[in-house]
Amino acid sequence: MGLAGNKVKQRLSQDPNNLAWSNDQSKFGFKMLMKMGWAPGKGLGINEDGNQEHVKIRLKENTLGLGADKRTTDNWLGNTDAFSQLLADLNSRTAESSATASPEPEKVEEEEKSKKDKKKRKRSKEDDDEDDDKKEKKKKKEKKDKKEKKEKKEKKEKKKSKKEKKESSSENSDEAAKQQKAPVVLRNAARARFLRAKRMATQHNQESLNEILGIKPTSSIA
Structure with missing residues (x-):
């Protein structure tokens, strides 16, 4: 407490x-x-x-x-005059120092105005620099975007041309393969030969029998 x-x-x-x-x-x-x-x-x-x-x-x-x-507490009332005199002296000294230290109001206003003008100029200069930087960044960005678009377009064209070449080559190869197909072989060629040989055998013709048996025909001597 x-x-x-x-x-x-x-x-x-x-x-x-x-x-x-x-x-x-x-x-x-x-x-x-x-x-x-x-x-x-x-x-x-x-x-x-x-x-x-x-x-x-x-x-x-x-x-x-x-x-x-x-013993010392009773002496306070007797020393109040000295204390008040000391306080008055201190107050007078502070008033004199403040009067001598305080400049003229006109000069103070001029200094404040000059400081404000300097600050405004500094800010305007910084704003101009920032605007220039923004413009340069914007230009660089636009150039970069254009370049990227151009590269993408070229890549698409290259892919398209490659695709067309592949398609044309595949078509040519298909045509060549069709042309190079072997001639169609009759399915019933062996049966046809069998039937032909059978007909020749049933006709009882000597020439056809000789042909079936592989006997050369003999030339008749006159």
């Missing part, structure tokens, strides 16, 4: 001055001081005129400020 809150009674610990810590000789700081020539009961420093004991804890039992006691 702080100093302005209700006072709450607290129970003190068994060792309020923390003597267990101060008498503990196993601490690092105690050992370090002993190595550097210090001994219990001596003061700190080269001349050994420093503090001989550690800072002790003291319980604060009032709501006054730190370092204040009842």
Whole structure:
């Protein structure tokens, strides 16, 4: 709750001055001081005129400020004149410094206008540069698109010409294959020969029998 809150009674610990810590000789700081020539009961420093004991804890039992006691609180009303005089001097100094530091309003307006004009020029220049960059990018993009369209068109034409060549070659090969077909062989050629030989055999003709048997005809001697 702080100093302005209700006072709450607290129970003190068994060792309020923390003597267990101060008498503990196993601490690092105690050992370090002993190595550097210090001994219990001596003061700190080269001349050994420093503090001989550690800072002790003291319980604060009032709501006054730190370092204040009842003897100093009554002197506040007597010192108000000096405080008011000091405050007046500080206010006068700040007014003089502000008057000397503040420039003329016309100059301030001119400087502000010049700054605004510079900013506007800078922005306009940046906008122009951005427009130029956009135009160049647009031109490059258009050129790239045209080039891609042209390449696609050429590829399509090449594919089309290849396809036509393939079709024409396939047609020519089909025609050549048709022309190069073997002559049609009669299915019943063997049967026809058999029937012919049978007819010749049934006619009882000597010449046909000689032809069937493969006998050469004999020439008659006159």
